[in-house]
Amino acid sequence: MKDIQILAIESSCDETAAAVVRNGREVLSNTIYSQIDLHTLYGGVVPEIASRKHIEKINYVIEEALRSADRRLEDMDAIAVTYGPGLVGALLVGVAEAKAISFATGKPLVGVHHIEGHIAANYIEHQELEPPFLCLVVSGGHTHLVVVRDYSTFEIIGRTQDDAAGEAFDKVARAVGLGYPGGPKVDKCAVFGRPDAVAFPRGHVGGSFYDFSFSGLKSAVLNYLNSCRMKQGLDGNVIYSSKTDRPDFDPFEKVDPESGVTVADVVASFQAAVVDVLVGHTIHAAHEYGYTKVAMAGGVASNSALRKAMSDACSKDGLELFYPSPVLCTDNAAMIGCAAYYEYMAGVRHGYDLNAVPGLKLGERI
Ligand code: KG4
């Protein structure tokens, strides 16, 4: 069978990325320009700055992806691009670029759902993985428990009612002065703390049995920090004031001199609460729905405590666990090229009226 080579573009948030993927699962190049350093100055992603940076970098990133794959545009069978969900201005840059390349070369255009991309990242390093399976999608904007019926059919059986898991990591990190992006920093800092130091809630509010809620947990952490400060006669309301990394950040600093609880204890306890809920829901759903294959996707899937707890729980219950390498968990274009291959093979082609859809639903085709 003829090889299918796809140039994929991703610009939904703060990574400008392009990749060349052969036959869906072979990554020939994966170029990522991360804007993180820029947004760190502001304590989070600034949409307007993200769009401008995408415009500045996108041509360079695409050229680099083709160069390192040793391919030319003429070698491509399709041009794929993330068209939602994400920041509208950021998405538009990738969509406009992909449409222009598709128009200029006459190559078909394939729009891809960002979360389908995250899920597809699992196929790249696990050649044996095929649907159906259960996938926990945990990113900065999404927390979904998804039944992946086939390559393009998805059923969301649980979702967050408020904050996404990654968002909770980012907010807690900021509250303790770890800076942005919080997830990886909490992950590293938690190693120095005791996960059972503070009993934070493993909350559940309304919705489906498999729904998640992290805003109560986030508030519990902030309230705990504030009450510790007030006990020491300090202003209890300085939360969110620290936008960038505190240069003097010390994981062993006591937040509560009375009990000896440290910053690292607080973040480790917070992380344990998030991990408990994510693992609990996923394992329960795998049994209930009868899936023996479980996958994880999205930035938070690179969290070391989550990987360890999920793999312990899966091996205890005889379930097979899959997750991508950290570089394929966070935003990248290789995962978009992988998802695009299955769309392309299913006959999906978009016209030049393809638009950015910031609130695109999983499984929705526009
Ligand atoms: O998937 P992603 O790159 O972007 C979205 O589609 O949102 O996910 C980014 C999120 C951020 O909230 C970041 O803090 C979180 O993933 N993250 C982590 C880790 N690495 C990234 N959260 C916990 N532990 C990590 N090691």
Ligand code: ZN
């Ligand atoms: Zn993402």
